[in-house]
Amino acid sequence: MCEGSQRVSQLRVGDEVDLICQSLAFGGQGVCKLPDGYTIFCDRALPGEHLRARITAAKKTHANAVKVASTQQHANAVEAPCTHYHAGCGGCSMQNLAYDAQLAAKEQQVVDALGRIGKVEDARALVKPILPCAQPFRYRNKMAFTFAPQLQQVLPGLPRPAGFGLRNVSNPKEVLPVWDCWLQDETANRILQVLTSAVQTKRGSQELPMLKPWKKIKGFHPAVGKVTIRSGLDPTTRKRAYLVILHTAGQVKPCENPDEYTLEEAAMRRRDGLPLAKFHVPQMRKKRPKALMETVELLKREVPEIAGILHYTDPRPGREIEDSADGLALIWGQKSLMERLCGLDFAITPLSFFQTNTKQTETLYKVVRDAAGFAGDRSDVLLDLYSGTGTIALCLASRCRKVYGVESNQHAVDDAMENARYNCKTNAIFLQADLSKDEDMAHVAQHVPRPDIVIADPARAGLGKPVIEYLMGCGARTLVYVSCNPATQARDIQLLTDTAEPNSFQLESVQPVDMFPHTEHIESVAVLRRSSGAVPQP
Numbered sequence: 016m017c018e019g020s021q022r023v024s025q026l027r028v029g030d031e032v033d034l035i036c037q038s039l040a041f042g043g044q045g046v047c048k049l050p051d052g053y054t055i056f057c058d059r060a061l062p063g064e065h066l067r068a069r070i071t072a073a074k075k076t077h078a079n080a081v082k083v084a085s086t087q088q089h090a091n092a093v094e095a096p097c098t099h100y101h102a103g104c105g106g107c108s109m110q111n112l113a114y115d116a117q118l119a120a121k122e123q124q125v126v127d128a129l130g131r132i133g134k135v136e137d138a139r140a141l142v143k144p145i146l147p148c149a150q151p152f153r154y155r156n157k158m159a160f161t162f163a164p165q166l167q168q169v170l171p172g173l174p175r176p177a178g179f180g181l182r183n184v185s186n187p188k189e190v191l192p193v194w195d196c197w198l199q200d201e202t203a204n205r206i207l208q209v210l211t212s213a214v215q216t217k218r219g220s221q222e223l224p225m226l227k228p229w230k231k232i233k234g235f236h237p238a239v240g241k242v243t244i245r246s247g248l249d250p251t252t253r254k255r256a257y258l259v260i261l262h263t264a265g266q267v268k269p270c271e272n273p274d275e276y277t278l279e280e281a282a283m284r285r286r287d288g289l290p291l292a293k294f295h296v297p298q299m300r301k302k303r304p305k306a307l308m309e310t311v312e313l314l315k316r317e318v319p320e321i322a323g324i325l326h327y328t329d330p331r332p333g334r335e336i337e338d339s340a341d342g343l344a345l346i347w348g349q350k351s352l353m354e355r356l357c358g359l360d361f362a363i364t365p366l367s368f369f370q371t372n373t374k375q376t377e378t379l380y381k382v383v384r385d386a387a388g389f390a391g392d393r394s395d396v397l398l399d400l401y402s403g404t405g406t407i408a409l410c411l412a413s414r415c416r417k418v419y420g421v422e423s424n425q426h427a428v429d430d431a432m433e434n435a436r437y438n439c440k441t442n443a444i445f446l447q448a449d450l451s452k453d454e455d456m457a458h459v460a461q462h463v464p465r466p467d468i469v470i471a472d473p474a475r476a477g478l479g480k481p482v483i484e485y486l487m488g489c490g491a492r493t494l495v496y497v498s499c500n501p502a503t504q505a506r507d508i509q510l511l512t513d514t515a516e517p518n519s520f521q522l523e524s525v526q527p528v529d530m531f532p533h534t535e536h537i538e539s540v541a542v543l544r545r546s547s548g549a550v551p552q553p
């Protein structure tokens with residue numbers, strides 16, 4: 016609602032308007048409406064908040080805005096604890112909303128998507144109360160920070176040094192300096208601080224690869240200069256261990272005749288009886304920038320918890336390591352970590368997906384386990400679609416006769432097989448297939464026996480047509496659909512529960528789980544079942 020007399024046609028970029036935020040949209044922006052129904056999506060607006068906002072983009076259908084100030088005290092507003100949030104950091108979107116209110120807003124988004132997109136009539140009754148995260152800060156085991164040759168100015172008159180940070184919510188071209196991110200632990204923040212200090216030394220600023228090579232590349236996008244910090248659990252010391260991955264564009268080539276493992280790492284892993292991760296990471300070439308090696312020494316000295324440092328070069332900005340491992344090179348230490356989930360040990364590599372909130376993943380998997388409805392006599396065949404490194408399939412394997420995982424990323428499939436061996440799950444099989452392709456889905460259907468239970472945990476795009484068609488005909492009695500996007504989940508639920516289809520499922524419940532407090536991200540687990548009469552015969 017617009018409290019001023021401004022009309023849509025008059026809205027221009029830079030205008031300020033008084034609004035009341037009605038709800039949160041998927042993506043975390045506040046939804047505000049003008050009297051004629053025109054929608055303004057406003058960053059950082061809280062549901063129910065009266066605010067003044069500045070228009071940043073005005074289109075025919077809607078406008079975007081940033082909050083300038085609250086105009087009335089909001090009942091659920093709290094003081095955000097993080098300094099960077101106040102400065103406009105885009106890493107969190109809701110730190111100044113009380114955690115209970117964040118949970119209520121996320122739960123409501125799941126209900127709304129199910130009703131509006133999924134056309135589910137009794138959506139409110141089917142959505143269970145959202146499960147909160149017991150540790151709402153410092154929960155992420157992986158964060159990426161962007162490098163900027165000039166960070167955003169913190170105060171007028173102060174210099175703009177080089178460093179690492181996160182994008183400004185209202186001006187994504189600017190990278191805000193970040194030294195204490197409340198989403199990751201203190202050790203990861205120490206790594207960030209050491210790296211920023213390294214690029215601010217004279218030699219560092221001249222030689223470090225994230226500064227140099229990208230300048231030579233036409234059309235370079237600065238997002239390519241970044242650092243990823245990942246953590247896992249050292250199985251021998253039971254302490255957190257860290258991988259640092261420096262991403263740059265450019266031409267830093269690995270040596271021609273690389274060993275698959277550093278001798279140091281291989282000896283260490285053999286001694287500890289750990290699996291030698293299968294993926295191939297060449298050692299970085301001998302001639303390395305001096306500043307880089309000084310930074311490595313500094314990191315090792317200042318943060319002894321670091322287990323390995325890698326370098327990823329990519330001439331195509333924005334491409335993720337998971338898409339192509341070609342440019343990955345080991346600078347020092349080990350190239351993978353371990354993490355413990357539901358009593359099993361998993362290898363974490365830079366090449367495959369791993370859930371970023373380890374503790375809350377155990378809550379999520381417990382929901383999946385309880386929803387699966389096992390026969391109880393270990394007779395079930397379970398199919399885990401979009402299986403990543405096999406974590407769900409392996410956590411449930413002891414309750415099944417056989418578990419199958421299907422995943423498009425070959426590195427993740429290799430990790431899953433290694434994880435199965437390491438955890439002695441001899442009834443687990445993992446296949447590589449691109450589930451968006453009919454021929455790959457047909458191949459899976461041919462090689463996997465009729466499943467009793469299917470778990471599907473796709474990326475944000477949801478299930479594709481080949482998967483929906485397979486699910487309708489596969490005969491499984493239960494489908495547990497884990498989603499990080501309530502909109503695509505609701506769209507798929509409508510297709511899977513279409514009563515015009517003889518083999519359709521019935522939606523039993525949807526359980527939202529808060530995996531990512533203070534951010535807009537929403538995870539939900541939908542349970543769909545078929546009555547035995549509707550199960551197609553093979």
Ligand SMILES: C[S@@+](CC[C@H](N)C(=O)[O-])C[C@H]1O[C@@H](n2cnc3c(N)ncnc32)[C@H](O)[C@@H]1O
Pocket residue numbers: 368369370401402403404405406407421422423424427448449450451452472473474
């Ligand atoms: C949200 S992750 C879930 C992974 C796993 N279930 C877990 O809990 O760690 C989605 C996975 O789907 C995989 N994926 C994405 N597109 C795919 C496709 N078209 N076919 C098969 N797998 C795909 C990704 O590589 C990723 O590992």
